[in-house]
Amino acid sequence: MSQFWEYLKIALMNIKSNKGRSFLTMLGIIIGISSVILIISVGNGIKAEVNGELNQMAGGQVAVYTDNSRNEEPVYFTEEDFEAVMENVDHVLGVTPVYSIYATTATGKGTFDVLMTCGTEGMEYYSSDPIVRGRFYSAGDYDSGRRVCIIPESAARKLFGTTDVVGMTLELDVYGVSQEFEIIGIRRDSASSLINMGSGGMLTVEAPLTVLEGFGNYVSDFEQFYIIGEGNEYASRIAQESVSLMERRHNVRGGGTILVESFNDALAQVNSILGYITAFVVLVAAISLLVGGIGVMNIMLVSVAERTREIGIRKSLGARTSSILLQFLSEAAIITLLGGLIGIGLGALGAAAVCSAIGFSAQVKLSTVLGASLFSSAVGIFFGIYPAKRAAKMSPIDALRHE
Amino acid sequence: MGALVEVRDVCKIYNPGENEVRALDHVDVTIQENEFVAIIGHSGSGKSTLMNMLGCLDVPTSGTYFLHGQDVSGMSDDELSDVRNREIGFIFQGFNLIPSLTAEENVELPLIYRRVGKRERKQLARQALEKVGLSHRMFHKPSEMSGGQQQRVAIARAIAQAPPIILADEPTGNLDSHSTREIMGILKKLHQDGHTVILITHDNDIAARAERVIRIRDGKIEEDVMRRGERNE
Ligand SMILES: Nc1ncnc2c1ncn2[C@@H]1O[C@H](COP(=O)(O)OP(=O)(O)OP(=O)(O)O)[C@@H](O)[C@H]1O
Numbered sequence: 330m331s332q333f334w335e336y337l338k339i340a341l342m343n344i345k346s347n348k349g350r351s352f353l354t355m356l357g358i359i360i361g362i363s364s365v366i367l368i369i370s371v372g373n374g375i376k377a378e379v380n381g382e383l384n385q386m387a388g389g390q391v392a393v394y395t396d397n398s399r400n401e402e403p404v405y406f407t408e409e410d411f412e413a414v415m416e417n418v419d420h421v422l423g424v425t426p427v428y429s430i431y432a433t434t435a436t437g438k439g440t441f442d443v444l445m446t447c448g449t450e451g452m453e454y455y456s457s458d459p460i461v462r463g464r465f466y467s468a469g470d471y472d473s474g475r476r477v478c479i480i481p482e483s484a485a486r487k488l489f490g491t492t493d494v495v496g497m498t499l500e501l502d503v504y505g506v507s508q509e510f511e512i513i514g515i516r517r518d519s520a521s522s523l524i525n526m527g528s529g530g531m532l533t534v535e536a537p538l539t540v541l542e543g544f545g546n547y548v549s550d551f552e553q554f555y556i557i558g559e560g561n562e563y564a565s566r567i568a569q570e571s572v573s574l575m576e577r578r579h580n581v582r583g584g585g586t587i588l589v590e591s592f593n594d595a596l597a598q599v600n601s602i603l604g605y606i607t608a609f610v611v612l613v614a615a616i617s618l619l620v621g622g623i624g625v626m627n628i629m630l631v632s633v634a635e636r637t638r639e640i641g642i643r644k645s646l647g648a649r650t651s652s653i654l655l656q657f658l659s660e661a662a663i664i665t666l667l668g669g670l671i672g673i674g675l676g677a678l679g680a681a682a683v684c685s686a687i688g689f690s691a692q693v694k695l696s697t698v699l700g701a702s703l704f705s706s707a708v709g710i711f712f713g714i715y716p717a718k719r720a721a722k723m724s725p726i727d728a729l730r731h732e
Numbered sequence: 733m734g735a736l737v738e739v740r741d742v743c744k745i746y747n748p749g750e751n752e753v754r755a756l757d758h759v760d761v762t763i764q765e766n767e768f769v770a771i772i773g774h775s776g777s778g779k780s781t782l783m784n785m786l787g788c789l790d791v792p793t794s795g796t797y798f799l800h801g802q803d804v805s806g807m808s809d810d811e812l813s814d815v816r817n818r819e820i821g822f823i824f825q826g827f828n829l830i831p832s833l834t835a836e837e838n839v840e841l842p843l844i845y846r847r848v849g850k851r852e853r854k855q856l857a858r859q860a861l862e863k864v865g866l867s868h869r870m871f872h873k874p875s876e877m878s879g880g881q882q883q884r885v886a887i888a889r890a891i892a893q894a895p896p897i898i899l900a901d902e903p904t905g906n907l908d909s910h911s912t913r914e915i916m917g918i919l920k921k922l923h924q925d926g927h928t929v930i931l932i933t934h935d936n937d938i939a940a941r942a943e944r945v946i947r948i949r950d951g952k953i954e955e956d957v958m959r960r961g962e963r964n965e
């Protein structure tokens with residue numbers, strides 16, 4: 330073990346006295362390791378963000394939809410279906426279709442485009458952001474088609490300059506028809522960048538679906554609706570039970586007419602896409618590590634040739650074959666380990682830069698760092714074996730005679 | 733107890749077959765403990781070949797070599813490394829210091845391969861450098877020292893772990909007369925301290941300082957003279 334520290338010292342010294350050469354040798358390793366760290370850290374960041382987002386936005390959500398392309402008699406969902414789900418399936422908070430329509434509104438602050446999102450009273454749970462003032466519309470509001478709406482805090486500030494707007498009215502204009510709405514609730518702004526991205530930065534307004542009648546836009550048949558469960562853990566059971574319930578109610582069996590997608594599926598999809606990207610980058614990085622490794626082998630061969638006399642001296646003083654082998658192996662491993670550490674640093678910096686540009690936070694995991702360090706040393710050891718063996722096999726007199 | 737060095741009927745043949753060179757031709761040498769032997773001969777006579785054999789850097793083509801009663805002739809590379817480390821301190825004509833290491837680090841080398849702990853190693857290295865009068869140059873690199881100083885570092889390295897045999901191949905070949913006297917003085921002192929010193933040279937004046945002179949020609953021992961009384965001059 331005491332010898333090992335000597336080798337470490339010798340190796341560092343040799344690397345230091347050949348800085349330029351060592352750096353060029355490390356370059357392949359640096360590129361390989363930094364790209365792996367970059368993509369894995371960005372990938373982990375995206376995964377964590379998307380996981381968090383989807384959970385926040387749609388934890389326990391299940392979308393039920395019909396595929397009518399092969400049906401002679403198309404299937405549509407109705408309010409009765411939603412009520413049936415509420416009654417028959419456990420752990421359901423709410424059931425709602427989501428119907429979006431563009432509107433405009435004019436206030437003292439100007440004229441704004443608005444995305445009106447309409448559904449049943451179950452839409453209260455469609456977003457996980459809480460109502461911070463007032464209330465959400467009730468089943469009664471829904472049934473009677475009361476013109477009430479809920480807006481997020483940011484929209485309130487934009488429209489009126491304050492969030493203290495419960496009880497005020499908002500004039501919404503849909504395709505030339507204008508209606509007055511009472512603001513009955515304020516929802517907290519979503520922290521989720523995905524949701525904000527999804528609405529395109531537009532102001533959003535939630536209102537009962539039944540108000541659309543007033544705009545001459547009567548909707549009663551739906552190809553899709555959402556079930557919001559009490560939690561992620563119930564999602565798959567809710568999905569299963571809802572599908573068989575719908576199949577029974579619409580008298581279709583199997584055949585893929587009624588389908589579900591829970592957000593767990595979406596999550597799995599995102600993860601698998603990330604998996605493919607990661608695999609691809611790892612492949613590219615592996616090639617760069619291979620090239621880097623060959624570079625290390627080459628430079629070690631040069632180093633062995635240059636230091637033939639040193640090898641002879643060491644052997645004449647009692648160095649065994651294994652000592653020389655270990656000396657050159659540790660030198661190769663340290664070159665690649667240093668390259669790996671630089672690569673980890675650069676990759677982490679790059680990941681932080683990329684992620685801050687998209688607005689995520691990168692996740693550099695300890696396991697990734699350890700893995701990359703181990704792997705880069707392993708590359709050095711693997712490609713150092715041949716040169717180190719050559720050094721170790723030298724006969725002491727031949728090596729001493731070498732000029 | 734037997735002799736320290738016992739070479740029996742040793743031949744060393746380079747390029748066997750065509751172009752064969754008999755660098756050592758049926759050589760017998762016996763050296764007792766605490767002798768001061770000079771091996772002298774013309775260029776190409778086989779001095780370095782004999783030295784490599786005695787120093788366990790090379791094995792004979794035929795014959796046997798007993799060092800400290802151990803048969804060295806058939807040993808493996810690693811066994812020879814261990815024997816060299818334990819038994820022999822080398823002093824080469826070209827100093828053979830490792831240029832990237834300081835004087836102290838060079839002197840530590842044989843101790844590292846002997847697995848001496850760091851603290852003890854530093855202490856032994858310092859003592860050895862003190863013996864050759866170089867304790868003030870411990871942290872200098874070879875390139876920052878004169879030839880005579882480099883050779884003294886090499887001597888310190890040879891004696892750091894107190895091997896029974898000091899093997900010097902033309903140790904003064906690259907040095908001026910002043911440094912030569914200095915180096916010979918140190919070797920003499922080592923002999924007085926109980927080391928066995930084997931000195932290879934082509935210089936009669938230098939050989940004359942040893943108590944025994946072995947003259948070698950064309951790979952054969954031509955003359956082996958003991959001169960008592962020289963020791964306490
Ligand atoms: N590796 C080798 N291959 C072939 N011949 C060799 C080899 N080494 C030495 N010789 C030959 O062996 C003979 C003895 O060489 P050696 O080096 O022992 O001489 P030396 O007495 O040390 O000479 P010098 O005083 O010049 O150093 C010479 O003829 C030399 O050419």
Ligand SMILES: [Mg+2]
Nearest residue numbers: 779780781901
């Ligand atoms: Mg010679």
